[in-house]
Amino acid sequence: GINHDHIGAEPPRAVVSIFLGASLFILLTTLLVVRRITRPLETLSRGVQRLGQGTHSLPLPEDGPRELADLARKFNQLSSEIERLLENRTTLLGGISHDLRTPLARLRIAAELLRGREDDDLLDSMQQDMEEMDTLITRTLELARMMQQDGQQDKETDLAVLVAEIGAARTEAGRQLHIEAASSCKAVINKLVLRRILNNLLDNAFHYAGEKPVGLHLHCSGSKAQICVLDQGAGIPDDQLGRVLQPFYRLDPSRNRGTGGSGLGLAIVQQLAQLQGWKITLNNRKAGGLSACVEIPRDQPGQQQS
Structure with missing residues (x-):
């Protein structure tokens, strides 16, 4: 009642073959999984390096395992916020330099006109220009402070x-x-x-x-x-x-x-x-x-x- 194909089977060799085959399969599977995990991490590392150097970073792909996708999404949000803050800073400095030129030009003209004489109207105009400049600087400093978290709980x-x-x-x-x-x-x-x-x-x-x-x-x-x-x-x-x-x-x-x-x-x-x-x-x-x-x-x- 025993099948002739089973005669002469060698269990130790079969066990070794199964073990080697399973080990090879596990090794290949592990390499694929590790590669799938490390590739997004390498991309994230390059993005962080570009961000640290002040270079505009392209949005990272938000794929892969759920945890890594969430991490990439957070990084993209952070990169966008930093870029927006830098744009606001540039606009802030540009606006200050532009808006201060007008009252400064008026003050220069008034100073030239005041040489050798006194004019109450010109003095009042100069005082108004100085108050305007002071107001602009005050509001600008207020905006700069507001870009940081307030200390009140x-x-x-x-x-x-x-x-x-x-x-x-x-x-x-x-x-x-x-x-x-x-x-x-x-x-x-x-x-x-x-x-x-x-x-x-x-x-x-x-x-x-x-x-x-x-x-x-x-x-x-x-x-x-x-x-x-x-x-x-x-x-x-x-x-x-x-x-x-x-x-x-x-x-x-x-x-x-x-x-x-x-x-x-x-x-x-x-x-x-x-x-x-x-x-x-x-x-x-x-x-x-x-x-x-x-x-x-x-x-x-x-x-x-x-």
Whole structure:
């Protein structure tokens, strides 16, 4: 009953053959897996080296194992943020050098005209130019500081109370401000940063609204809070809504301080919001004017919902 093919079989040789075959298979498989893992790491290493040398790094492919794909995605985000910061720095320095030339030129002309005589009008003009330069430098330094994290810790804050405090200060200053807010809306935020953002938005709104009233509205939901500043000015062309958030960009090409400001108010708002993980949106209102909103997440760990 035994098959003749089984006669003369050598179990030790068969075991050795199986062991060698399995070892070869495991070795080849291991080499393929290691190669698949090390190739993205080599690409990431070259990207980090280029980034350290200040060379623009092309986006890394976000493929391969899940952990390496997540790492490549984070690296691409970091590279984009660094590139954007460098662009902002270049724009900042270029804007300073450009905007300081005009008052400096006026001061040179006034100094030449003042040789050998006194002119109160020229002295007043020179004083105004110097104040303009001081304001520009102050706002620029403020923007530079805002590009770094603020040292104040995030704390649970009632946004309705904060909005009421800001509104009361504006009303006492003689401004027409209409406030709409929920009874309570708590969120874990950096209170100082949000106050700066809202004050900058209100300054911008009152500047363009003239004598017309401005609205400050707080909308609160379970996952987010939204604070909007509504004015009744001329609004912003739709194709420039994103560009006005860039440093030194102004709608008025004449660069007149009386009509265009310094071009830093909304840029500071954008930088502060990005550092906190908030979102700034600008939209033209159907009734006329601009709606500037800051969206704040409320579903942060350990946060109590109201």
